Amino acid sequence: MPFDSAQAIRLAHDTLDIEAAAVLGLKTRLDVAFARAVELILNMRGRVVVMGMGKSGHIGRKVAATLASTGTPAMFVHPAEASHGDLGMIQPHDAVLAISNSGESEELTAILPLVKRLGAPLLAITGGATSTLARHADVLLNSSVEKEACPLNLAPTASTTAQLALGDALAVALLDARGFRAEDFARSHPGGALGRRLLTRVADVMRSGDAVPCVPASANFSTLMQEMTRKGLGAAAVVDAQRGLLGIFTDGDLRRLIETGRDLRALIASEVMHSQPHTVRDDALAAEAAEVMEQHRITVLLVLNADARLIGAVSSNDLMRAKVI
Template sequence: MSVTDAKTLPKAFDAKNARRALELARETLQIEANALLALKDRLSDAPEDSFARAVALLLQCSGRVVVSGIGKSGHIARKIAATLASTGTPALFVHAAEALHGDLGMITENDAVIAISYSGEAAEFVAIIPIIKRMGAKLIAITGNPASRLAQHADIHLDAHVDKEACPLNLAPTASTTATLALGDALAVALLDARGFREEDFARSHPGGALGRRLLTHVRDVMRSGDAVPSVKPGLPLHRALLEITKKGMAMTAVVDDDNRVIGIFTDGDLRRLIENMQDFSKLSMADVMHANPRTVQPDQLAVEAVDLMEQFRINQLLVADDDGKLVGALHIHDLTHAKVI
């Protein structure tokens, strides 16, 4: 939408207001970008840097990482806990206010607590810090005030200070929450790297997502099997094999020997090419027209590997064979699409 097209704007929001909104948007993004760059510059390469020590502490934690906050910091804490949990670091969120009313029982001496409060003086944390320390849990504080009580009593303090908020009133947590969230993401990334966390590990904690389906779905999970798989013997006349192709609806049939080993394949595409080049094929058998030694996949392979083969060789069907080469199933590209592997 053009800022000069007043007809598309509500009467109370004219082109002048639109320009002001865009100016504030750019300013907000710039302030928050500057806050992140300043946060980056505060990190040092030294092993004794507070960030490096925080990563080491969390790696050594034999319990869970408990992330806590209140208000806007609570929302950020919840997201950080979720990111840690999904990237190999067992974590949970505990609301700081609820901790005062029973949820402290969720924290054990083996846990590490990440307490988030920009002021570092939230009354809820001031009240529970002594209890956390007495039980023996380690405490990492993320604040914007190194002189605060939370920062001073923590085992490790991470400084999330920003020069100013993006809010024009310098009141609403904006740049500070962005910086805190980014710091939490940095912790999660450093931890997943140190743990050797891989795509397969991520997929196991995200089985419902696209990556989970790609990395956890095997050929056996989506292939057609049993009577649903079209198969014929090499001596069968072509016109009879066409009945099998039509009946099973896969636009192809496998050709197998007496031991059910795959020796060939015949597809609808092969039939079309045959019709173009031959007038009479009533006397042909499958042995005469099949493609010998077709490409196959094994049932324990990842379904995405089958997709790669189909794309590489521009085919829509694949036969599934076991270690002995015996036919155990078949795949059509529609099966993979239906399973949302592609």
């Protein structure tokens, strides 16, 4: 049969309409049971153990991952494996979140009495309000949908979207109740862009020690240029005997100085430096350093400690290598 592009687009539109309606339909069924589920999880001492078979299992894995990354300890246990030893992963101080559209998945219903016997509270996300899972549940979250997006009304589509949306709603309500902040999220995502922006400090990426180009105020122009060239930062700090910062001289300053036609050999560092350089504290976020550079259109910042002494330097290239920008 030849491909019908118009039909494909129409079905795509229908799918999005059906799944959007399924998610919006959940709002009318959200009641005190949802609040009870959030409170129960908040008060538990263990983890949320998420379970589900088939497509519901795939949704369960994502829900467990979302909970864990937003401050609620969680793990996924496969119901079939639970019957062969993995049930030992569930403890009385845990909470079990079972996901099943029908509420009658054989592998899941077989272990429900055992879960109840353990004493772990059972939360259910199911479209079967009178199902075996619903009857065993301490808290029932109704995820029923009018129809699947599948034209045959068979493949789990709208139903799994509804399950996922309910899982996300739980995670969001829980993170809010816990006072979960962006910094907390970053700590569980240290390898991500947000984690790097919220966790990386200037001290983590700056050049320090002998890698920092600096000269005394009395250094002649030749010494100043040699220090800039040797350290390859495109700038050099001018400091006093206690490494107190007096100024900075940059490649841009050099170009402007050459244009004046002055005899460079007769100059010393204190005569050519810019006396009010932009600086950053070593304990500041690296992202803050990036913002200062962008705001002032510069590529180098000198780093000071709490005593206002020069201890480092950071460039835009350093921040790029650290993937902060």
